[in-house]
Amino acid sequence: MSLKSYSRARAVHVMLVYTGGCNGCDIEIVNCIFSPRYDAEQYKVFLTWNPREADVLVVTGPVTKHTEKPLKEIYNSIPEPKAVVAAGACALMGGVYKNIHGDIPSEEIAGPVDEVIPVDAKVPGCAVRPEDILSGLVATLPKLLEAK
Amino acid sequence: MSDNNNKKIIETEVPMGMVHSAAIEPYRVRLFVEDEIVRDAEITVGINHRGIERIMEGLPVEKANSLTEKICGICSNSHIWNSVLVAEKALGIEIPERASYIRIVVEELERLHSHLLYLAHGSEVLGHETFAMRLFYIRETVMELLGMIGGNRVQYGAPIIGGIRPRCDLNEMRIKKIKEGMDFLEEKVAAFADRFTSDPMIMARITGVAVLSKKDAIRLATSGPTLRATGVDIDLRRDMESYDPFEFDIITQKDGDVKSNLLVRVFEIFESIKIIRQAIGNLPPGKITNRSWGMQDTPIVKSYIEVPRGKLYHSYKLEEGRTRNVIVRTPSITNIGAMEHACIGAHITDAQLAIVQCDPCFTCTDRAIKIIRL
Ligand code: SF4
Numbered sequence: 001m002s003l004k005s006y007s008r009a010r011a012v013h014v015m016l017v018y019t020g021g022c023n024g025c026d027i028e029i030v031n032c033i034f035s036p037r038y039d040a041e042q043y044k045v046f047l048t049w050n051p052r053e054a055d056v057l058v059v060t061g062p063v064t065k066h067t068e069k070p071l072k073e074i075y076n077s078i079p080e081p082k083a084v085v086a087a088g089a090c091a092l093m094g095g096v097y098k099n100i101h102g103d104i105p106s107e108e109i110a111g112p113v114d115e116v117i118p119v120d121a122k123v124p125g126c127a128v129r130p131e132d133i134l135s136g137l138v139a140t141l142p143k144l145l146e147a148k
Numbered sequence: 149m150s151d152n153n154n155k156k157i158i159e160t161e162v163p164m165g166m167v168h169s170a171a172i173e174p175y176r177v178r179l180f181v182e183d184e185i186v187r188d189a190e191i192t193v194g195i196n197h198r199g200i201e202r203i204m205e206g207l208p209v210e211k212a213n214s215l216t217e218k219i220c221g222i223c224s225n226s227h228i229w230n231s232v233l234v235a236e237k238a239l240g241i242e243i244p245e246r247a248s249y250i251r252i253v254v255e256e257l258e259r260l261h262s263h264l265l266y267l268a269h270g271s272e273v274l275g276h277e278t279f280a281m282r283l284f285y286i287r288e289t290v291m292e293l294l295g296m297i298g299g300n301r302v303q304y305g306a307p308i309i310g311g312i313r314p315r316c317d318l319n320e321m322r323i324k325k326i327k328e329g330m331d332f333l334e335e336k337v338a339a340f341a342d343r344f345t346s347d348p349m350i351m352a353r354i355t356g357v358a359v360l361s362k363k364d365a366i367r368l369a370t371s372g373p374t375l376r377a378t379g380v381d382i383d384l385r386r387d388m389e390s391y392d393p394f395e396f397d398i399i400t401q402k403d404g405d406v407k408s409n410l411l412v413r414v415f416e417i418f419e420s421i422k423i424i425r426q427a428i429g430n431l432p433p434g435k436i437t438n439r440s441w442g443m444q445d446t447p448i449v450k451s452y453i454e455v456p457r458g459k460l461y462h463s464y465k466l467e468e469g470r471t472r473n474v475i476v477r478t479p480s481i482t483n484i485g486a487m488e489h490a491c492i493g494a495h496i497t498d499a500q501l502a503i504v505q506c507d508p509c510f511t512c513t514d515r516a517i518k519i520i521r522l
Contacts, residue, residue, distance in 0.1 A: 017167065018174055020196040023511045024221025024302035026172055027265065031291075035284035049168075066195040067174060070167050096218050097198045108199045127221060127302035 005145040015054035021061030024127035025088035032130035051077040062090040063111030075117045081147030083140035086113040089126040189491035196514035204474045212471040220512035226455035230462045232307040238446040245432045247311035256420040261290040262456035263413040311437030354406040358490040358502030368485035372458025377412045378404035384454035409505040443469045478512040
């Protein structure tokens, strides 16, 4: 393990971006990192709100047309190596907001997330369970650590 | 500037958002600042617009009801409950007493988790992360109880037309767990409240900050705990039939500042615990759903209920078992005026606190509003 990945593994910064879901997933993610019950901070995973500081981008929500551009900008301003976790049914396939229309294109939704930015790990659930978020974050670690 | 008689007002605009580090939800605030004092504020929403009322148009009513849960992840039960109440009112359905009690238990648990989340978010904005973590820890008990009742931690879908879903029935084991949970919660929240109100730094930070006067609160049609924090004694729970069997007090505070807002929520937590204890203590036996009802066409029916953030309105009409003309109005839309007003006169560092003190939930607010072009 190189020095870089050694230090990276000890400070994984997660940035949460909210793109128009129902708040359920977001609070579960904050809960998972913040609350002493799940306490992702004990695994050196920290929540940040600054894209330049972040390693992992967690996206929730179906990406409304208004949040599409900011999401791309945030993704571009995260330094390499970076990973993206899409959390929640909305982020994976648009959730009820997109799919209930059938094949009629939705006027409001630009998502799901993987049509806007590349996604590395997908965490299902409506809302996602905190345990699943932890495993989703862990699944992105090899990509971060193996980067030169 | 140098000439006092001809003083020019230098106003700087400080925009925040759509995605900003201080706010989890995307919304846009423009603060007009003069000498670091906020002179005016403007909040723009519409970024989250997903058109859920359009999606609900023409769906079978049962399906539309469960869709209302996805409006908001914090008060999901309030939405499905109110939507079900509209259908029950329209079709004249009586629900069994047991179902009504269990609905109250779920709703009050939801109020507990919403208020604890508010306090945690408030502490975080205040800069006191330890309190925030502690509150998240206390809140986890409520989430687990909700998970136990509904099978999901966030969207539990308890009410259905005519009663509650069978899986949400409360048996002996569940009642015991809720009792234990309430004891734990009462102890922990009381300890938190003591610690919070006796902390001179916190108190100095929140007393007299971002004041909303009673007159302004009424003029701006504020609702819920934000209104009660200014001294107005209005709570729809007093007029709701489902709450008739329960004894509880309506909490008010006088000042309308951040302190009053926080304290109203802290004391409401104890009232909710009281209601839950009464409900599970005298839970009537019997059926939990009334299945003998028929569908018919109805005119538009409205329903107002009190939810953790204020007054929630749902209305629709039924046509061949399908919903038409769905309208949802959430409490935050009327509280936006209060948020903007509370910012005025505050220091710029307090502006975020002034917004958070009104317990904003922009997700549920962004449904029926006209989409803005940014
Ligand atoms: S996946 Fe479910 S809980 Fe998560 S944002 Fe979407 S609707 Fe809300």
